[in-house]
Amino acid sequence: MAISFAMPERVERERMMAQALAEGIMRPVSRQLDENEHERPVDFIKLIWPVMRDQQARALDRLKAPPDPEKEKKPRSTYLAMMVQIEALSWGDAGQYLCIPSPLLAGAAIEAVGTPEQKERFLRRFAEGDAPRWGAMAMTEPNAGSDTKAIETTAVLDPETREWILNGEKIFITSGGLALRESDGIVVVWATIDRSAGRAGMRPFVVEAGTPGVTVSKPEIKHGIRASDTVSIKFENCRIPYDNLLGDPEVRREGSREGFRGAMATFDASRPLVAASALGVGRAALEFVKETLHQHGIDIPYDQPYHRLSAIQRDVLEMEAQLKAAYLLTLRATAMLDEGLRNNLEASMAKAKAGKAVTKVTQKAVELLGMMGYSREWLVEKWMRDARINDIYEGTGQINLLIVARRILGYSSSELS
Amino acid sequence: MVSFTPTEEQQMLIETIHRYAEAQVRPIAHEADETGEIPAGVLRAGWEIGLIPAALPEAYGGLGEHEALTGVLAAEELAWGDLAVALKVLAPALFAYPVLMAGTAAQQAELLPLFAGDYIPVTAALAEPGLFFDPRALATTATAQGDGYILNGLKRNVPLAAEAQKLLIYAREDSGTVGAYIVDAGADGLTIGEREKLMGIRALPTYPVTLSGVRVDAARRLGGEAPLPYEAILNRQQVALAALAVGVARAAFEYARDYAKGRVQFGAPIATKQAIAFMLAEMAIEVDAARLMAWEAAWKLDQGQDATREAYLASRYAADTVVFVADSAVQTLGGYGFIREYPVERWLRDGRGFAMFCGLAIV
Numbered sequence: 001m002a003i004s005f006a007m008p009e010r011v012e013r014e015r016m017m018a019q020a021l022a023e024g025i026m027r028p029v030s031r032q033l034d035e036n037e038h039e040r041p042v043d044f045i046k047l048i049w050p051v052m053r054d055q056q057a058r059a060l061d062r063l064k065a066p067p068d069p070e071k072e073k074k075p076r077s078t079y080l081a082m083m084v085q086i087e088a089l090s091w092g093d094a095g096q097y098l099c100i101p102s103p104l105l106a107g108a109a110i111e112a113v114g115t116p117e118q119k120e121r122f123l124r125r126f127a128e129g130d131a132p133r134w135g136a137m138a139m140t141e142p143n144a145g146s147d148t149k150a151i152e153t154t155a156v157l158d159p160e161t162r163e164w165i166l167n168g169e170k171i172f173i174t175s176g177g178l179a180l181r182e183s184d185g186i187v188v189v190w191a192t193i194d195r196s197a198g199r200a201g202m203r204p205f206v207v208e209a210g211t212p213g214v215t216v217s218k219p220e221i222k223h224g225i226r227a228s229d230t231v232s233i234k235f236e237n238c239r240i241p242y243d244n245l246l247g248d249p250e251v252r253r254e255g256s257r258e259g260f261r262g263a264m265a266t267f268d269a270s271r272p273l274v275a276a277s278a279l280g281v282g283r284a285a286l287e288f289v290k291e292t293l294h295q296h297g298i299d300i301p302y303d304q305p306y307h308r309l310s311a312i313q314r315d316v317l318e319m320e321a322q323l324k325a326a327y328l329l330t331l332r333a334t335a336m337l338d339e340g341l342r343n344n345l346e347a348s349m350a351k352a353k354a355g356k357a358v359t360k361v362t363q364k365a366v367e368l369l370g371m372m373g374y375s376r377e378w379l380v381e382k383w384m385r386d387a388r389i390n391d392i393y394e395g396t397g398q399i400n401l402l403i404v405a406r407r408i409l410g411y412s413s414s415e416l417s
Numbered sequence: 418m419v420s421f422t423p424t425e426e427q428q429m430l431i432e433t434i435h436r437y438a439e440a441q442v443r444p445i446a447h448e449a450d451e452t453g454e455i456p457a458g459v460l461r462a463g464w465e466i467g468l469i470p471a472a473l474p475e476a477y478g479g480l481g482e483h484e485a486l487t488g489v490l491a492a493e494e495l496a497w498g499d500l501a502v503a504l505k506v507l508a509p510a511l512f513a514y515p516v517l518m519a520g521t522a523a524q525q526a527e528l529l530p531l532f533a534g535d536y537i538p539v540t541a542a543l544a545e546p547g548l549f550f551d552p553r554a555l556a557t558t559a560t561a562q563g564d565g566y567i568l569n570g571l572k573r574n575v576p577l578a579a580e581a582q583k584l585l586i587y588a589r590e591d592s593g594t595v596g597a598y599i600v601d602a603g604a605d606g607l608t609i610g611e612r613e614k615l616m617g618i619r620a621l622p623t624y625p626v627t628l629s630g631v632r633v634d635a636a637r638r639l640g641g642e643a644p645l646p647y648e649a650i651l652n653r654q655q656v657a658l659a660a661l662a663v664g665v666a667r668a669a670f671e672y673a674r675d676y677a678k679g680r681v682q683f684g685a686p687i688a689t690k691q692a693i694a695f696m697l698a699e700m701a702i703e704v705d706a707a708r709l710m711a712w713e714a715a716w717k718l719d720q721g722q723d724a725t726r727e728a729y730l731a732s733r734y735a736a737d738t739v740v741f742v743a744d745s746a747v748q749t750l751g752g753y754g755f756i757r758e759y760p761v762e763r764w765l766r767d768g769r770g771f772a773m774f775c776g777l778a779i780v
Contacts, residue, residue, distance in 0.1 A: 001422035003486055005716050008418060075418050302729040303648075306772070307549040321734045324727075325706035328713060332705075335419045349702045398695070405694035408674060408701045416689050 005331075007084070008077045015084035021047065022092025027379075030093045033227040034382050038219050040178075041096040041227055049132040052102045057127035063119055079269070079337040083276040083330065090280025094386045095227030097277060098174055102126060105174070105270055106135030106188040109204050112265045113247040121243075122186055122206050134178040134185040137266075138170035138233055146399045148190070149199045153235065155191040155245075162242045164205060166191055166213070166235040172220070172393070176231040181216050184209040187233065194251045204246040213238030224385030264344070271347040271394055272333040275354035278390035279330060282323045282358035285365035285383045289316060292369060315368060319361045326354040345407040352400035355391030362387040421712075427487055431494050433466055438498025446499040449620035450763050453612075455502055463495070463506035464536040468780070469513055477525075478533040483517060485653055485715035488780035489660040493708065496664025500767040501620035503661060507780050508576045508621075511541035512585050514779045515597055515650055519640040524599070528583075541585035541597075542572035542626050543776025552587075552651055552775055557628065559588035559596050559638075566638065568598060568606075568631040576777060578609045578624035585639065586628065587647075587776075595647045597639040606631040617766030650779065652714075652724050655732035657780040659711040662735035662771045663704060666742040669764040670700040673746035676753075693749060700742045707731070707738040732771075739768035 007015075025043050033039055089097040103110065103126050110122055125133050144150040153168025166189060170176075179185030187207045194201035207214060217232040290300060293312065300316050301309070309317070329350040336343035362384040366373040373380045391397040406416050423431065441459050449455050468491050473479025495503035509532060516528050531537050545556055557570025568588055578584065584607075586598045600607060610625035639645060674697050677688035687693045714727035743765040747754035754761050 001420050002424045002427075003422065003712055003716060004418055004420050005713050006418060006720075077418075080419060302726040303553060303651075305549065305551045308551065317730070317733065321710075321730045324710060324713075324730055325703075325734060328709035329702070329706055331419060332421050332709060335421060339420075349705060352698070353702050353706060401695045401698040402691070404698035404701060405688075405691075408697060409678060409688050409694065411689065411694075416691075416694055 011077050011081045014081050018085040018088035022088050026092030026096050037226045041099050044096050045132050049101045060127050076338045079334045083334040086276040087280040090277040091284045094281050095225040098228035101132035101134050103135030105137035106186050108266045108269050109188045133183040134175045136173050136176045136179040136187045138173045138187050138189045140172045153191040155193050163239045166238040169234050171232040173231050175229050177216050177229045180209045197251050201251050206244040268344050268347045271351040272330050274394040275330040275350040278354040278358040281383050281387045282361045285362045286319050289365045322357040326357040329353050348400040348403040352397050355397050358387040359391050427490050434494035442498030442502050453619050455620050469510050469532050477529040485718040489711050489715040492657050492660035492780045493664040496661040497668045500665050501618040504621045509539050510779050512539040521641045538577045538580045539583045540577045540581040542575040543587045544574040546571050546573045555589040557588040559590050565634045568628040570628050572626040574623045575626045576623050578626050596645050598633045599637040604631050617770050652728040654779045655728040656714045657778040659731040659735035662739040663708045665764050665768045666704045666739040669743040669746035670704050673749040696745050700745050703738045707735040710734050736771035743768040
């Protein structure tokens with residue numbers, strides 16, 4: 001190996017395609033979808049569905065194919081491709097990107113802990129058909145935000161029917177309505193099979209659209225990413241087949257974090273991708289600021305000492321440096337996924353940095369452009385609102401700092417809480 | 418392919434430097450800072466790692482290993498030991514690398530063999546006095562006269578100037594371009610001033626240098642009549658400074674981390690408190706981010722791509738990071754952080770200089 005920042009050509013091609021889609025399809029309706037909160041980005045969904053579907057089909061076929069040791073030795077760039085696509089689509093519009101018809105986080109959970117049969121059974125729907133489908137993940141509850149082990153939703157096995165019975169309420173579910181109401185998608189629901197076991201009792205369950213006992217709420221009204229569909233879901237004696245449990249049903253009490261580990265492994269993959277989405281919004285704001293300043297005769301030099309720079313130039317350079325720092329941390333966490341390396345620390349570093357950087361960068365962009373930055377005629381104020389979620393969802397900035405701190409200090413969650 | 422794993426050779430080099438830094442540099446760093454002197458044996462051992470000799474072409478007894486990326490990895494590790502020692506070990510590169518990058522065949526044949534043996538004190542003079550310094554607007558001039566040039570101007574922060582056998586003087590030429598001129602110690606019109614007193618890097622001797630009508634032959638202009646690749650030299654210098662800053666920052670982070678795990682207050686190590694743990698987490702993130710920026714810029718240089726933007730952002734970011742991290746380390750140690758027997762205040766003093774350092778590092 002050698003240190004290299006060379007993007008594989010295939011990844012670069014996919015980035016350019018995503019960027020073209022972002023420019024041509026997403027940007028033109030960005031304002032409209034922000035103003036009309038619960039309208040769907042129909043053009044984006046229609047165009048991206050066949051792409052996502054065919055990707056999913058190839059992924060499922062690969063699972064079925066006999067193992068090919070030659071191919072496994074070849075370097076993968078699956079996550080790298082996802083990173084650059086998500087970055088580019090979020091540059092287009094982060095809210096619309098979140099409406100992408102794919103298994104999303106549900107897929108990540110199934111990939112992380114599902115059996116081959118479960119992968120086929122739950123993910124095949126995302127690999128065929130003309131109608132788009134969505135997957136969603138339901139973790140957060142009214143009384144369990146960052147403290148995920150505090151979830152109260154229960155799954156009880158009915159010994160007669162060999163069905164799990166889910167009861168509880170889940171909130172802040174991205175694309176939950178699209179998954180259950182507007183398509184025959186799936187939701188991965190985290191529930192406890194043994195509350196006294198804490199984390200060890202947590203398990204992910206797959207709930208399919210159309211299952212009785214599931215009520216999807218009205219979508220939330222939000223500060224930003226308004227095109228994204230965020231709902232609550234109530235489970236009232238919701239019965240699902242035994243095999244909809246992902247992973248092992250045995251609860252090992254002795255210090256086991258079996259169930260929880262599944263969730264955490266999902267986060268290691270999802271956090272760099274959330275960071276990538278954040279970076280796209282940040283780049284949108286930075287590019288717009290630079291372009292606007294250029295039209296007003298202000299360019300950003302990279303060869304001038306500090307004392308020759310105006311305050312605005314210094315601000316823009318700082319924005320650019322912050323985004324670059326976040327980008328490189330994200331690139332590293334993502335490349336590690338492709339290499340099959342444990343990236344728990346690096347994923348949280350990237351997420352913490354990106355969430356904070358884009359929050360600051362987009363807020364500064366509004367400030368630099370003055371009342372026009374504040375105006376809803378331009379998209380800058382929207383990007384500031386869209387960016388803000390990135391330091392909140394998929395682990396707040398503080399939770400990610402806590403993870404980083406534990407890892408660098410070698411502390412367990414009970415030693416540093 | 419994107420990868421963040423150094424080659425095996427680079428990994429071995431890092432380990433070699435780390436052993437040197439830990440066993441030989443750290444134990445003398447405080448004393449060196451207090452007295453302003455680096456023990457000769459430590460300097461010799463640093464030189465014998467062979468960073469600069471290895472960069473020479475094989476014809477001159479080197480390995481031809483002159484990648485910016487390798488230089489960056491080495492610089493971080495050396496600076497982790499001590500910045501002043503790192504800069505003194507590397508100072509001859511201020512002369513050697515521009516010769517390597519831009520010298521004529523005759524200049525290389527004459528000068529590069531100097532670096533194949535023991536430590537040789539040679540240096541370069543770039544920075545100039547005044548409140549503001551801009552390497553792209555030098556006040557020192559090189560005026561063509563007869564079959565040579567006349568150098569006039571004031572330089573400062575010139576490392577090793579008093580003992581240097583040769584100096585490379587950067588000066589603005591008649592056409593407005595920048596040239597580099599090889600001047601021997603003792604040349605007429607060359608005056609070395611009193612050793613400078615700085616806030617940090619106190620073990621690195623630096624001096625002001627005055628050039629009053631110093632005459633150099635045409636053959637002593639680096640590269641002969643060819644334009645000097647000045648931007649490439651500056652870019653490489655910025656990347657090196659970034660990596661050195663990362664090394665200091667990492668030293669401060671690691672020290673604060675270990676201290677916080679051992680320091681018990683309120684019945685528990687202070688690292689178990691979020692107020693401290695979060696500060697340490699931010700320090701770790703910033704050190705890694707700054708390092709990746711230096712790596713990316715160095716990688717671009719090695720690819721032969723324009724890395725002006727990356728080098729600029731990397732050096733600025735690293736200069737900010739080292740101050741943030743060293744300052745946080747001082748805060749983590751509390752009152753002890755303010756005591757000179759603990760190294761963190763030294764790292765804050767050393768680190769504060771990076772925003773101003775120019776012409777102190779090419780690796």
